[in-house]
Amino acid sequence: GNSVTQMEGPVTLSEEAFLTINCTYTATGYPSLFWYVQYPGEGLQLLLKATKADDKGSNKGFEATYRKETTSFHLEKGSVQVSDSAVYFCALIRMDSSYKLIFGSGTRLLVRP
Amino acid sequence: EAQVTQNPRYLITVTGKKLTVTCSQNMNHEYMSWYRQDPGLGLRQIYYSMNVEVTDKGDVPEGYKVSRKEKRNFPLILESPSPNQTSLYFCASSYYRDSYEQYFGPGTRLTVT
Numbered sequence: 001g002n003s004v005t006q007m008e009g010p011v012t013l014s015e016e017a018f019l020t021i022n023c024t025y026t027a028t029g030y031p032s033l034f035w036y037v038q039y040p041g042e043g044l045q046l047l048l049k050a051t052k053a054d055d056k057g058s059n060k061g062f063e064a065t066y067r068k069e070t071t072s073f074h075l076e077k078g079s080v081q082v083s084d085s086a087v088y089f090c091a092l093i094r095m096d097s098s099y100k101l102i103f104g105s106g107t108r109l110l111v112r113p
Numbered sequence: 114e115a116q117v118t119q120n121p122r123y124l125i126t127v128t129g130k131k132l133t134v135t136c137s138q139n140m141n142h143e144y145m146s147w148y149r150q151d152p153g154l155g156l157r158q159i160y161y162s163m164n165v166e167v168t169d170k171g172d173v174p175e176g177y178k179v180s181r182k183e184k185r186n187f188p189l190i191l192e193s194p195s196p197n198q199t200s201l202y203f204c205a206s207s208y209y210r211d212s213y214e215q216y217f218g219p220g221t222r223l224t225v226t
Contacts, residue, residue, distance in 0.1 A: 004155075041219070042219055042220075043203055043217030043218050043220055044203065044205075044217040045217070046214050049214070100158050100171065100172075101215060103156045105154060106155055
């Protein structure tokens with residue numbers, strides 16, 4: 001079946017450090033892949049997406065590349081800020097009649113000043 | 114302002130007392146969905162709706178009901194809540210063709226004692 005696996009958190013970094021949050025997926029066919037972010041007390045927001053192999057999604061300094069050969073979609077940022085502290089969810093969409101988003105378990109990021 | 118609203122934001126109730134969580138969107142989206150978020154499990158879909166009067170089960174529909182009588186509203190009904198339904202609930206909506214870019218409400222934290 002379809003599933004998404006993320007690295008466990010929390011990930012704690014100092015401001016301006018480099019961030020990587022690993023995400024791998026299992027899916028039939030060629031799903032589209034996403035990163036959603038959840039800031040404290042809020043709902044999820046779409047951060048970036050990639051719809052086919054080798055696509056790179058980017059937004060707000062975050063990037064992720066759709067790697068079909070390794071079934072991965074790792075999230076990276078070169079220099080994190082305190083305001084990036086949030087929970088990050090990797091997700092894929094099931095392209096059948098449900099168009100359901102399938103989420104990983106989420107990775108909490110804490111950035112210290 | 115384009116948004117998804119949920120009410121109530123917080124609710125503490127007792128086992129067996131029927132409750133409804135409302136969800137409304139002002140973006141004329143066809144697709145609406147309910148998720149529950151539990152620690153370590155990410156978000157799991159409860160029910161979804163492709164359009165008015167069209168609803169279907171997600172991954173964890175047991176103990177829940179929904180209705181879609183109007184395009185903008187998608188209430189979640191717990192006829193007889195139980196403690197295992199204590200969770201954080203999110204409503205989301207999107208255009209049908211772009212269903213990966215789902216807009217999430219702020220969440221409803223439900224505690225069933």
